[in-house]
Amino acid sequence: MRSLLLTAAAAALLTGTAAAQETPGAEGAGYDRADPFSWLEDVEGERTLEKVRAWNERSLPVLEAVPAYDDLYDEALAVLTSDARIPAPEIRGEYVYNFWQDEAHVQGLWRRSSIEAYAGGAPEWEILLDVDALREAEGEDWVWHGASCAPASDRCLVSLSHGGSDADVAREFSVETKAFVEGGFVLPEAKQDAAWVDEDTLLVATDWGDGTMTESGYPFVVKRWRRGTPLGEAVPVFEGQPKDVRAAGITVHRGGRTYAFVLRAETFFEDVLFYQGEDGLTKLPIPKRADFEDIVDGKLIVLLREDWSYQGTAYAQGDLVALSLEDMTAEAVFSPNDRQAVQRAAATSDALYVELLDDVAGEAIRLTPGPDGWTAETLALPENGVVSIAAADGDRPDLFLSFESLTQPDTLYHYDAGSGMAEVMALPAFYDASDVVVEQREAESADGTRVPYFVMGKRDVLEAGDAPTIQYGYGGFLIPILPVYYDDPARPQNGALAGKMWVSRGGVLVLSNIRGGGEFGPAWHEAALKENRQRAFDDFIAISEDLIADGVTTPGKLGAIGRSNGGLLMGAMLTQRPDLYAALDIGVPLIDMFRYDKLLAGASWVGEYGDPDIPEERAFIGAYSPYQNLSADADYPVPFIYTSTKDDRVHPGHARKLAAKLESFGDDFLYYENIEGGHGGTANQEQLAMRTALEYAYFVRQLMGQTQEADGSRSD
Template sequence: MTVASATGTAAAAAEETAVAGIPGPEQDPFIFLEEARSPEALDWVAKENERTLAAFESDPRYAQLKAEALAIFNSDERVPGVGFAPYGMVNFWQDAKNPKGILRRTTLESWRTDKPEWETILDVDALAAAEGKEWVYGGMSCLPPEGTRCMVYLSDGGKDASLGREFDITTKSFVEGGFALPESQGSAQWLDEDTMLVSRNFTPETTTESFYPFTTRLWKRGTALEDAPEIFRGEKTDVSSGASLLRDGNAVIHGRLAYRGVSFHEREYFFEKDGAWLKLDLPKKAGPYGIIDGQILFSTDEDWTRGDQTFPADSLVSADLEAWKADPNGAAMTLVWAPGERQTKLGAATTKSSLFVNLLDNVRGRVLKFDYADGKWTSTQVALPDNATVGVVASSDETDEIMFTSTDFLSPGTWYYAKDGVTLEQVKQSPSYFDPAGMDVEQHEATSKDGTKIPYFVVKPKGMTLDGSTATLLTGYGGFQVPRLPGYLGSTGKLWVEKGGAYVLANLRGGGEFGPMWHQTAIRENKQRTWDDFIAVGEDLVKRGFTSPEHLGIQGGSQGGLLVGTFFTQRPDLLNAAIVQIPLFDMLRYHLIGRGASWIGEYGDPRIPEQRAWIEGYSPYQKIVEGVDYPAPFLWASTADDRTHPAHARKGAAKLKALGQPYYYFEDTTGGHSGGVDNDQRAKLQALQFVYLMQRLMGPAAGE
């Protein structure tokens, strides 16, 4: 069976009519919108944009909201986030003068001052102008330990797919005749100055159904990429596969690892031993986590039984690195850390001597420092503020230097530096962008349909009374084990809460707030639990008098856009506004649109009748039907989004229009899945959404 490309093809759509239960052109008149840049689709988009912009930009509040958002995004008072590099502190910066951004560096001493002195490494605006491209900077990967020979990644308009070019930090220029990777998904890793491991979409035959690579090649300087020998191959049915180097913080290479992504949440790992790939005895929801103090660490998202030991889900496990290299499936394993009730780990960072793990404890942050000495692991809690979202933002492989941040809904970020990893110095304070006076934060629980308690946070504006009259914005995510955490509201605080609106963040099953099981209990056949949780929070807000259906709106993007779509199609009576951002929406064809096939592990496969039945029960596109009044949703997307693809939002709007339902649709030609490539575009999107919310939930502007 032919699978549609990332931009969609009519031919593939026609073929799908042969697959039972998958709508084709005869059943779906809007499949033409799956062609991202066809003249017919772009003409449809232009007409929708004209109507939506006329409705929102003419509102007297629009200009002020955009100006306020842009002032925040372009503020010179923003703390420039940095990373440690052997040649200084590196920052990527966007403002009014540099909308596409500049990559720059300074010293630690200078960065700690109020006015750091910066040296530009790469000017993306100048590069884009010279080449006539809408370049979006996608980061760089550098050869350790010096870190001066790099691959710089650039995407055209913000797509996930990017090209790579070899760059020399010392000369601040691209290397003439150097390594160059064509536009693709995938990765590349330096082996030495003249050799790379490359996992890219080399040909259609080496690309999975999810449009990711499943082979890796060893590429030598001066040779053609297509001639590079293949060193690892997964399967076309994988989500993705590839090989990489097992390298420690001192840049010592200990061998090669490879993986097969057999689903979005499951991987099989391999270690190259004696010239062959040895499959590792790991659960499919477990994998390598790093090297520290001569120990190799693993993380597992499911219980892992090895001999007479069982390591609980979400734990950290280690083995002596040399013993493991000699016998990967027989080396002794040691428990490093296991979660307590309502605890989970979020990620890790390493310095020269220590491992730092970011934890959530009942949705509040902690950081633990781990060290291995004298045959045992010890942990120390870093003395960061309690009752806040905290984490590592930068760490050095060459030293024990590390930086942390702390924030909450009403407090801008505070930056801490520790030369030795634990002795904290407050070094930066982000500016305040709204007045928090009189606002407060509460945490409550709603009871979902099956009785599970679902926590949520409410940020209340000053003077709020519990009479149901407050315009309230409810948001969440609930997928892919991704947590939604309290963080400074920034533009939302200025454009919404300061103007009298309430903000609610729900911690839904399917997310990662309480560990792997919080996620795994709400996927595939149980995905409706996520939608039930979100609806339950909305019901609870009304029951407690925080708001009423007339004044309740919801917002979410990507998986969160699907979340919003299921809410407004299942409970349209509970809402008066719904912002559907860069969403998944047509779940019976999602595996054919964008990179949807990679998410079958989360939702199920609509080509399989039993699994299609799970999805048909909630797919928002199919649930938009005649005879129901929907809350005039606002759907928006990006033409350049090659991940969820604009077709989802387009088709939702088109179906609402066909049924005579009120709706709004907007699509930017650039932005990709992030929804904005420069600060002006981000400010515009913010203003459009908050004008919509104000019109629906607060009423007309004063004087109208």
């Protein structure tokens, strides 16, 4: 393990814990009196929002004055609201359901089509709920959070949040009448989960009152709620502990049967799973580090995140295993090699399908059980891209899969073992990729580990070198960074937006597959946990240095971008290697790692970062925590920092305190805080287009040297 050295400032803070008191409006979290900026944790306090507005009013004109800004906004909005996008499918019975947002439906439409019409490439949409119309009718700032439906019924629970926060309201809805059910199930606003047992019964985990929410802000009590009874009379099923992350009910409906479970998340990565049988809840013998995938023929399919020895058989970390819910026997389903990683598995009525990464390239595998074990068949899909299971239903034999890469738009396929693979529809190209190349390279990290990364740019730009370059990284929570074309448009590795807005302008995009992610399975993630977090930072730095050594770019033209855990990564780059970067885009970040576990959902991430209340863990956290390592004497690049007031996952105080501390040093920075939008930082496509345009305008300004002078003239 690489030795971690504390700065003098961090060491001074480690000598003791200052007295704490409550900050009104700061989610009930005590703050450190020694921190002059702790008042910024008061989420919607008058003084806090006055400061936020001042930063916004100073920063937005600077970025909006970049000559390219208007074009960047138009380009982002065109991609994000294009009618030509593939409507993402979700199979329920004989229908494909979809949630759709475009320029005319900013908040979105919930709709459905018959599978036959959708699979034929010409869906016939039936509108179920217009969220824009609902907002207007009810005078609420509703943001769609999804829907879950009862088995063999027209009843669904529709979840809506105020402004995009994680907390939501759940209301029973009839897809036949296209209306909320009068006198139906309603769950008041909370961070919560609800699962249908049958049309008249829910398993509910919500805020039941004082003492029922974990320190992370999620419920730990699960109850059974019957139709026609008050929510307060729901029958207790399970009670966890306040120090858990959360508890939730899970139901899977197969062939007319309901399989019910309760999941107790003791930490972010450790779960205890209980099965609801005739004799009540039974604790299942699977290890705590295992992911619930699906049910096949009465067998629970789990993805192991740790080795498991059970009934005389050893199963390896990363394996798929089936556990019989009848006699509790287990069997191996699929074992990846050391360069492969199972991403997810989904069942149809006759097989189990697996998303697989092989050297960070996607494949799909069909697994079928037999007397001699499970037989694997690789499906015929394009290579060197990302393969995803788009939608599957355990009561149907068919499913939808997709393929994409940074340069190849998403293509959706319909597959049935009997009829084979058929293309359904394809996304149009949002930018001209005819002269764009994507290369996979490797850098050597500080401890000798080879770390892969992708480089995307025009051929002549890469050949010329010294190009404006944006390097993206995340490095945490087992999440792989994949070369997608569209997928989640809020993520920086989106090839459509990056290709249109950056690469087409002569920029280079780099995706960093650093440790902490899931590119090579659980071991790749565990290599950067807790005391080893510096490895993720070292990996990112090694890629930056590799790009410079190979002539792709120079420090004066290299920028980096990350959000959430990736925002922590950017904070570490700011404090550890400011000499490497001319621009750092720090989104909805974790910054004060001595306080992260006291704010909002932060306590749920102790399994990732460690506990700052334990002295030896506080020591290694303090070695890299950006807030504690900021220095008035350092020469920092001008960062762009953004967050959301409504983010109830990562506290906006992190971003605010970073800005305030830089301001106290007299350092320049750019800042944007959206008043709604949750952890994504935006609540609709227009807001997302604006934030995306601000980010690329920032990079154009910092790396391409385009600014607007006060007299309106352009400076290049």
